[in-house]
Amino acid sequence: MLDLIGNWKRTHYCGDIRTNHENMEVTLMGWIHRRRDLGGLIFVDLRDVKGFVQCVFSPELNQAYDKAKDVRNEYVIAIKGIVKKRDDKNINNNMKTGEVEIHITEAKLLNDSEPLPIQLNENVLAEEDLRLTYRYLDLRREKLQKNLILRHEMVYAMREFLYSQNFYEIETPILMKSTPEGARDYLVPSRIHPGKFFALPQSPQIYKQLLMISGMDRYFQIARCFRDEDLRADRQPEFTQLDIEMSYVTQEEIFNLMENLFAHIFKKTINYVLPTPFVRLTWQEAMDRFGIDKPDLRFGMELVNITDLLINSEFQVFKTAIDLQGSIRCIVAPGCGHYSRKQTDELISIAKHLGGKGLAFVKVTDIGFDGGITKFLNENEILAIIKKTQAKPNDLILFASDSDKLVWKVLAGIRNHFGKELKLYNENDYAMCWITDFPLFDYNEDDNRWEPAHHMFTLPKDEHLEYLDQPENYGKIHGQLYDMVCNGLELSSGSIRCHRWDIQKKIFDILGFSEEELDEKFGFFLNALKYGTPPHGGIAPGVDRLAMILSHAESLRDVIAFPKTLKAVDLMSQAPAHVQEKQVNELHITLNKIEK
């Protein structure tokens, strides 16, 4: 028999009860977390968002005791009782509320529950697809609740800090015009305008720049962004970024502000003192030392370029790479000289998986090299490699040779593998860095044209402005672009924007945009640039990814309340779903085929 809540009012949260509440009468409401029926006494762990507390039902109190007889896991009850300190021998040090318990005087059964399709026990965690199907139950788990609460505190800290720095929080449209940015747009058909579409923002990029032109000076937004691309553990189709834009700033000022913001967030959320300023690496330096533009700086094992040492190598694989203007680089795995065939094969398979043709290795001994490709190296080369890499006996050296791009990719992957494998870093550490000086353009060999390496509205570095008129130097132009990286994860991306029309025009010319194309795609924006645009720049830290890092989650899905799977579906609501034919017709859309 269920009871109504009536005039009962909750006085405390279960997880908050401590010895200082001793002898107080409390009213608690929550779920039956566990029930232990000893035949006489019945113990119930009552759970709410703050945790759980042990409640004692004793047979002498008939009304409440009868309720306790009937309750099962996940039933919802309200109780009145007296907080009692436990006897010393009954203290449970494994729980926050372990020194107290509630001696029940009255109870109401507010709702029952069918047995759950998944167990909430962290030790018997159900498969993720089932947990996502019953996400509202999965979210009852303390771990996920903690992640969401941590995320809340993180966003709170962001607002707190930015409000104090004269930022205004302004919303921008979700329904906007499709503009050619990097990713595929999510499109929304217009009912009122047949054949026309809105796009969901990949980021509020254009709007935030327009806000600077409007004179709002400093803007931020906790902005939802959408990208219709394939997913990963750290990529969802809709995600949140802390979108920031400021007028009259330099790159250095943005770094400074962000370092203070992040230090504030880390302190407030996990009480971690983040060292500032962050390490700064140019893109070139990051690639040379780590082979990747988002290096994990919690450990060393840097790449070593040994192309010049092997310029006359007889080894066909190395020769080929040199002939093709590529490079030979290596990485030293400390103390891995004992690796078995199976282990080295695994490394080779990682390399191949990353697109490499293979991975060469040697084991370092007291007198030189052994195994692997040793026989293809002469004594001078061996000595030179040992000298340059500082390799020690019983180390394993891994070589990749190919185009720079591929060598970097393979060795960066191998390096990350070893970081994890050899536990070269402390899981609880955070190594932040800035990556700067990205190339502004990439040359697309397939299409024979220049493409924006990041985005098109970036100001080149002052000293590279003249290259805009020198086609032979297009590849050398660096943008005022920067990424913030934490533990090998790209956390933010930003730039100083191009506020001058004359410069922007040159960039468009290089990218080969025609006047008509420009006008159609973002004429409104380009027009705005002509009316006194102040110098401005910004950055956009990923909110989900930061939450992931702060909570040590392995997947973005663990810090998003209702995430999508890798196939971009919501298993719980079964979205996306078919809609009624009428709805489709109203949108002036014809479907090619409707799958059942």
Added chain:
RNA sequence: GGGGGAGUAGUUCAGUUGGUCAGAACGUCUGCCUGUCACGCAGAAGGCCGCGAGUUCGAGCCUCGUCUCUCCCGCCA
């Protein structure tokens, strides 16, 4: 678009060379138990072995296809 992993009670998993191989733990239900805290004890119910073909005297196991989830590559400024 491509490659790897997974799919067996409600849940997590085991299942040998194709032949007592339908199993355990947790959960559920029943009974006992007044200091448990992942309570304990005794018992019971619970299965389209993802789905579909094929090989075989015989398939959870082998082959092919297919679906779903997951990890990665491509893709994602």
